[in-house]
Amino acid sequence: DQQVKQNSPSLSVQEGRISILNCDYTNSMFDYFLWYKKYPAEGPTFLISISSIKDKNEDGRFTVFLNKSAKHLSLHIVPSQPGDSAVYFCAAGFQGAQKLVFGQGTRLTINP
Amino acid sequence: NAGVTQTPKFQVLKTGQSMTLQCAQDMNHNSMYWYRQDPGMGLRLIYYSASEGTTDKGEVPNGYNVSRLNKREFSLRLESAAPSQTSVYFCASSGGFAGELFFGEGSRLTVL
Numbered sequence: 052d053q054q055v056k057q058n059s060p061s062l063s064v065q066e067g068r069i070s071i072l073n074c075d076y077t078n079s080m081f082d083y084f085l086w087y088k089k090y091p092a093e094g095p096t097f098l099i100s101i102s103s104i105k106d107k108n109e110d111g112r113f114t115v116f117l118n119k120s121a122k123h124l125s126l127h128i129v130p131s132q133p134g135d136s137a138v139y140f141c142a143a144g145f146q147g148a149q150k151l152v153f154g155q156g157t158r159l160t161i162n163p
Numbered sequence: 164n165a166g167v168t169q170t171p172k173f174q175v176l177k178t179g180q181s182m183t184l185q186c187a188q189d190m191n192h193n194s195m196y197w198y199r200q201d202p203g204m205g206l207r208l209i210y211y212s213a214s215e216g217t218t219d220k221g222e223v224p225n226g227y228n229v230s231r232l233n234k235r236e237f238s239l240r241l242e243s244a245a246p247s248q249t250s251v252y253f254c255a256s257s258g259g260f261a262g263e264l265f266f267g268e269g270s271r272l273t274v275l
Binding site: 055057060083085087092093094095096097100140142144146149150151152153154155156 | 167194198203204205206207208211213219221222253255262263264265266267268269
């Protein structure tokens with residue numbers, strides 16, 4: 052059973068517009084959520100995180116929103132740039148624990 | 164600054180052959196991880212090591228063994244490779260709990 056799901060395998064957005072990537076989870080005990088970005092032939096790199104005590108966290112063009120009642124988080128990228136084209140993974144875990152559970156990934160393509 | 168280094172980057176094996184993937188980190192991190200990435204499945208944890216001298220199973224440990232050789236190095240061994248183990252393998256490390264992982268570039272393994 053997939054505890055963390057990204058239901059959109061791909062997303063195409065025009066440069067300058069907003070990109071919204073979505074992620075759902077089933078385990079209500081998760082208390083820490085992260086987004087990773089992956090370029091081809093490279094390892095994933097950490098992008099942004101959020102604790103379950105918050106519902107929003109911003110870092111420059113990237114904002115993560117957490118809706119605990121819906122068990123849903125989203126990543127907003129504004130404005131989208133060509134360099135944002137990559138695969139984005141959401142992940143969930145427990146603070147103080149060692150393991151993360153990753154979603155399947157969403158391939159974001161930013162069109163000029 | 165090397166970060167997390169994996170070797171080899173590419174390997175082709177025949178069914179039944181054995182091999183070891185090597186991983187080293189130079190960030191003085193306590194925790195190290197091995198993930199595999201398959202299309203549509205995201206990143207799945209194979210094994211992890213919370214600290215030198217300890218190892219624990221992740222989601223998909225069958226067919227693999229690991230060794231935490233010292234604080235820097237964490238190897239993944241396939242004793243008898245199977246086609247189902249064809250995948251891209253990522254080693255990662257973290258300094259504290261598994262919030263922010265630092266990944267290597269990946270090792271692409273094909274089992275014929």
